[in-house]
Amino acid sequence: FFSPSMLSRLFGRNAAALPARTAAAERLLKALYKTQPKTVLDVGCTDPAIFATAAQDCERVVGIVRVEDDGDDAQILQQLQAELQSYNVECAAMSANNILPKLDIPFDAAVSEDLLSYTPEGPELILSGVYDALKPGGRFVGE
Numbered sequence: 001f002f003s004p005s006m007l008s009r010l011f012g013r014n015a016a017a018l019p020a021r022t023a024a025a026e027r028l029l030k031a032l033y034k035t036q037p038k039t040v041l042d043v044g045c046t047d048p049a050i051f052a053t054a055a056q057d058c059e060r061v062v063g064i065v066r067v068e069d070d071g072d073d074a075q076i077l078q079q080l081q082a083e084l085q086s087y088n089v090e091c092a093a094m095s096a097n098n099i100l101p102k103l104d105i106p107f108d109a110a111v112s113e114d115l116l117s118y119t120p121e122g123p124e125l126i127l128s129g130v131y132d133a134l135k136p137g138g139r140f141v142g143e
Contacts (some may be wrong), residue, residue, distance in 0.1 A: 019047075027143070029053055031066070034074075037109035041103070041133055043093075043094075043142075055088045062107075065077065111142065113142065
């Protein structure tokens with residue numbers, strides 16, 4: 001899912017600056033903040049404006065990224081982890097078969113932009129993992 005050219009388009013050169021928000025990011029953030037979450041899980045990390053904004057406002061943000069299992073992915077994952085850390089976002093990798101990693105705490109909210117619609121295997125495993133990662137009554141928003 002991620003490539004070096006995609007990383008440069010997502011983050012550009014100035015990773016620490018807050019990215020511009022798209023209309024989709026505005027909608028998702030508005031829905032996300034209805035519950036004033038302290039912990040947020042960003043599944044896919046496809047829009048820097050979402051996780052960067054959440055990292056400014058929440059105690060903890062964890063970004064789940066999916067990379068394919070080929071030779072370049074270890075380097076891509078390291079680069080993506082460094083970029084996310086520049087926004088104070090922790091990074092965890094989703095397996096290529098869409099299984100989310102086990103996380104140490106339950107989350108108040110989870111957000112995902114575009115990942116579910118671009119998952120050829122279907123969103124069921126991802127949504128199951130999100131459900132397991134949320135606190136009882138936790139909120140999931142996605143597009």
